[in-house]
Amino acid sequence: MLDRWTLPLVKKPLHMGACFLCRHGIKADQITLAGFFIGTLCLPALFMHWYWFASVCILLNRLADGLDGELARLVGPTDAGGFLDIVLDFIFYSSVVFGFALADPEQNSLAAAALLFSFVGTGASFLSFAIMAERVGIERIAYPSKGFFYLGGLAEGTETLLVLILFCLFPHSFEWLAYCFASVCWMTVLTRVAGGYLILRQKRDAHG
Secondary structure (H helix, E strand, O other): OOHHHHHHHHHHHHHHHHHHHHHOOOOHHHHHHHHHHHHHOHHHHHHOOOHHHHHHHHHHHHHHHHHHHHHHHHHOOOHHHHHHHHHHHHHHHHHHHHHHHHHOHHHHHHHHHHHHHHHHHHHHHHHHHHHHHHHHOOOOOOOOOOOOOOOOOOOOHHHHHHHHHHHHHOHHHHHHHHHHHHHHHHHHHHHHHHHHHHHHHHHHHHOO
16 A cells, blocks of 8 residues: 555665666676575574564565666566566565564464465465456556556555564564454455456456
8 A cells, every 4th residue: 555655765766776786797686585585584583582683684675675676677677587576575474474473482373374364365366466467468557667467455565564573673562463464464355356356357348
């Protein structure tokens, strides 16, 4: 929901950073892999209750995610790079939630499972619509810089980042924060499924 406002704000500094990386011969896929490696450090950090370190890893991972996309657009995006980026993003998000389950299994496990359950719904609705939109030729209107059709919702990248940081700032409140965000994710699933279905049906009807 917030991405349409936050993305324009960070585009210029990300573009400047991407230009610097491009001049030094750094590839977008290298940034993607480096960001993912940094993101995986959240797991041992959360297990050790190093929440401040985990929050830094989360921010650096998201910075890398913005830089690799901007760098790819400078030199020309590839299907392989887009595939790598989206797969590693989903693994990263899930790993942070799993990390909080490891940090306090007795207190956090059920809430973490509920949140991961909702992530399956958001991920499935997100990717399924992207595939169908590409198949029927639906253009990217709201997010033209994305490498695929981006069907928005209440829980997008900005909201997810904010929640992950809140988890780290208030680890003892993870349980209720996770349940609250899982509810937001399920509202996103419902709107995406309904909206995606209507868009695809209208597209079919328009072509007879």
